[in-house]
Amino acid sequence: MVGAEGEQIGIKPIREALQMAIDLNLDLVNVAPTAKPPVCRIMDYGKFRYEQQKKEKEARKNQKTVDIKEVWFRANIEEHDFQTKLRNVIKFLKDGDKVKCSVRFRGREITHADIGKKILDRVKDEVADISSIERIPKLEGRSMIMILAPKN
DSSP: OBOTTSOBOOOOOHHHHHHHHHHTTOEEEEEETTSSSOEEEEEOHHHHHHHHHHHHHHHHHHOOOOOEEEEEEETTOOHHHHHHHHHHHHHHHHTTOEEEEEEEOOGGGGGGHHHHHHHHHHHHHHTTTTEEEEEEEEEETTEEEEEEEEOO
């Protein structure tokens, strides 16, 4: 048994422990029921629950969720358009989000999948210092997809 101030009281019968808690106007809480013998503590259970909820709320507030942002390229993309999309990729990676880079093929462009691979390899080389490849470029249907993750 542990007292209200955290001091060790020792092994006590349940009735005696309950009476001690009632005398102090506090609750007897079983904190380690699987231990031999079980460990109980005298505390204000309402206050304890409130503190736990505050800690959980703080942990949720501080946790960072990782989103996956998608940037689409075309097989016959011009240089300026490529640079604009590359700036978006860099911005997303710096914000801590994963980026899914896709090259969309329309019509007969699918026969030139090597062009899409060159575009994704160029993106990979441009952002190599701030990202790592989570998934290498791979053709899925009419698009080639690569996933980049920010470096820690």
